[in-house]
Amino acid sequence: MPPINLFRKRTASVDDAIPLLVCDDSSMARKQLIRSLPANWPLRISQAEDGRRGLELIRQGQGRIVLLDLTMPEMNGFDVLAQIRDEGLPAEVIVISGDVQQEAIRRAKELGARAFLRKPVDAAELAGALLALGMEPAAARPGAQEPQHLLPSVSFRDAFRELSNIAMGRAAELLGRVLKVFIRLPVPNVNLLEAAELQMTLADAQGNHRVSAICQGYIGGGIAGEALLIFHDSAIADVAGLLDSELDSSSHPELLLDLAAIITGACLSGLSEQLGIQLSLGHPLLLGQHCTIDELIRLNRPRWQQTLAVEISYALEDHDIHFDLMLLFTEDSVARLQQRVEMLHDLQDHRP
Template identity: 30%
Template sequence: MKNSFNFTEDQRDYLQEICNIGMGQAGKSLSVLFEQYVTLSVPSIEIFAAKSLITTLKRLIPAEKISAVRQGFYTHVVDPNICGESITIFSNTDFEQLAQLIDLDDEVTYEVQEEMLLEISNIINGACLSGIAQQISERFFSTPPSMMGQSIIIESLLNKDHLIWDHALSIKIQFIVDKHSFHCDLLLLMPDSSVEYLQNVLNRLIDEL
């Protein structure tokens, strides 16, 4: 790994503050949807190597079974300054309780389960990325949400042999509603080139303080 990929203390602190704002917007959007208080974690930020992908995912998401939704995001269609994958990971989800949370009276079929996951993921991802983009004076575009799998093991989430980057920035944000056993994590993954650009943006913002 290039030494430049290691965040300075100032860069990490500023990035965490930026993520806090995005996370807060996403948490507020969920609270409105659920009409429940949503507990948020402190954003977890780290850089990991592609070869350690599975080990890293198992450490970040220690759940037996997960359901996951992915959305790509980017600043420009051609040669984007920042791009990456936003993955919303639901751990050991009780879909009957989830249906109660969003006040859904329909029978909770497999298709309805997917619709709930896609809707919630889209809300979280849109609000969080919008908050982050505003802080760094960028605009993010997103692909439509798509299912990666339902009730699968974390090892099957991504295939490290198909990755086109050597190292990636991981930003993990956790959302919990204890009363309804709701637990999901937003995992933002950005490749090497986006990390370098983001570091330059952070340096500029820090110099402006």
């Protein structure tokens, strides 16, 4: 489908403004995107928190340009792109996502996305993508400022969920290359949990399956915690098959430790980079093999009292394989994390 001819030379009048939709479930991501849009360009901005609402606004003419996330509840970005194509809706879509797998990029463009930008978005790259659509900036208006009422409020939980989303995507990109599969990504869960609540969360994720778990501590910048990676025992042999590895009693722990190094290392590296801190990883420990979640929690309850828990459930497309990564930050780390997130917002709010 050729580009929609919407962007001939325009003035900055309200009537001539181009409707632009920011469709992302994260209020932090929407705020970042709105702030990253070129100043004084003739845009009329709308927002949607999920794909279904985004489609409604596009059908109403409020999304001739769409900045679209891929990982969303209700309807993900791939489904939105497919629906735009199937209905022939007049929308130019720029995907801006934390899912940076090459297969995700290929699928998005195959479904009609005009460009694919990585989160957190670079303002110059976003301007370049808009220019590539044929849009031209309006003449600058001296003293003009961004409309503050457009900017959503951002809670710590939502901000940290978005940081985790970006880190999760980087880990998936690395894991997908190693296993040569497409990783289906969820919306991360972020909650402050007591040990009993953590047990229920893990039980919901893993059911009654027997599991094996790897734990790896991390510390740095006044922040400490443990990464807990949990595998269904039934999936380990399938993962070994993807790696063309023979699996026996001696190689089973080695395979788990190798996977933990890839997933945990990449995810924490992504968080460290965004927060501007350096997290040092300890040696991975095999917490339990072939045990139930109840047994795992009982053995480790003294380690996990109240904790800020980030839950990420990875699934391998076309395979009955999934596993859960839990990032468990100590209670004492929460104040420091809040401070780093607030500093991040302050820098964004005062960018030139």
